[in-house]
Amino acid sequence: MDTGSLVLYLKERGIEHTIFELDQPVATVEDVAKAGFDPAQDVKTLVLVDEHNEPLLAIIPGPLRLDFKKLCAAAGVQQVSFCAPEATARLTGYSVGGVPPVGHQKQLRTFADPKILEHEWVVGGGGSRTTLLKISPKVILEATEAVIVDITHETA
Secondary structure, three states: OOHHHHHHHHHHOOOOOEEEEOOOOOOOHHHHHHOOOOHHHEEEEEEEEEOOOOEEEEEEEOOOEEOHHHHHHHHOOOOEEEOOHHHHHHHHOOOOOOOOOOOOOOOOEEEEOHHHHHOOOEEEEOOOOOEEEEEOHHHHHHHHOOEEOOOEEOOO
């Protein structure tokens, strides 16, 4: 899948969005700022697996860090770790660095930090490393059927 697949997914569902094509890869909050967006409105879409190799999706504000203990508690599991890049692509249809918050190949069990709702819209992966998706966080929650729970901590 690619940005075109994401756009098709969004259009078929009538989801208001904007795709931004950028000249440089966007891998960090700093890159989001350099591209002209408010870093506070950046969201990260993280693909993880639990101790049973069951996939989970975590959607968190870009400036914050995932709290693995909080996610484990919310998911009712003992351990989570980041998914291997190949498995991320297989599960979502997108490569690491371009995974959007919606429109995945498989519906994954999703947890979203409530802080993503602090903004009317957010930007996240747009299907490739050089695209960003602008979308309402409420739409993200609806599309992913996310459990809303505090799963972050401030960066150190």
